[in-house]
Amino acid sequence: MPPDDPNPGKPAVVSHGPMADELGFHLRCAQLAAFKHFAHAVGAVEGITPGLYGMLQAIDNNPGLSQSALAVAMDVDRSSIVKVVDRLEGKGLIVRDASPTDRRRYRLHMTATGARALRRIQDAVIRQDRVFSARLDDTERATLIALLTRLYRPDSETPTARAGIGAES
Template structure:
């Protein structure tokens, strides 16, 4: 079997059939996520060096000063063993600091640095513009409906505690 490198020719795509998955919600959710992440990469990652995951973690840390690494892992639905690598990245970028908890020396508390707060404010503005551009084909009502429906789906499957607010 021949391996393809790069993008297939448009003529190849014209004949592409997705089969039964074309009617599956998960397939379309994944394609939507890929499209959103691609646009994020083109507009935010290239200019700010922050991926969607890092942006989300910055938001959670900024809005929950002193949050533990374990709580961040739960909030972001990420394996606790992999959160250390991500926290290291944010710390190396100078966006957050990791302090030992005053009540439990085994626990680290996460805080934004002043440069991190400034960077997040700048990134938020860019993300808001990117999000508006990405969803421009939807009316405000359609966008709100879509967000509401997606929340219903991921909340029923989430292991995130119910007390997590958006």
């Protein structure tokens, strides 16, 4: 116990003051908790991160995607994609398929084992997601998703479809 603690009975913990009214603060805390939960429940088993999982989903739902398009979709630099694709390809989850019409381009595809792994991981993620949000009933959960979506997606056309990255190319 700290000798300088003026109130030994109180929690002696950081009060976050005016940040309690800032949405960004709670967003940060919740996302941090979600990340930890993910890492513990899925990452420890499958050796994957939310980012990698998102990339796998992007490739699976958009076969033949180019690395640049994936970079735009994931909102990271092209050069950052290389290592990721290397890793996923090294694990045998995806393949770099040479485009027959554009010899610069690779078409990213899932392998059979990759598709199987993704299905397995996805089940784990969905299960983990439900555990993480267990304190919310279905209505609250849907409300939360809707509100979050309106935060980061200016146009809320289809509630459950594409995301807010435009790579019409």
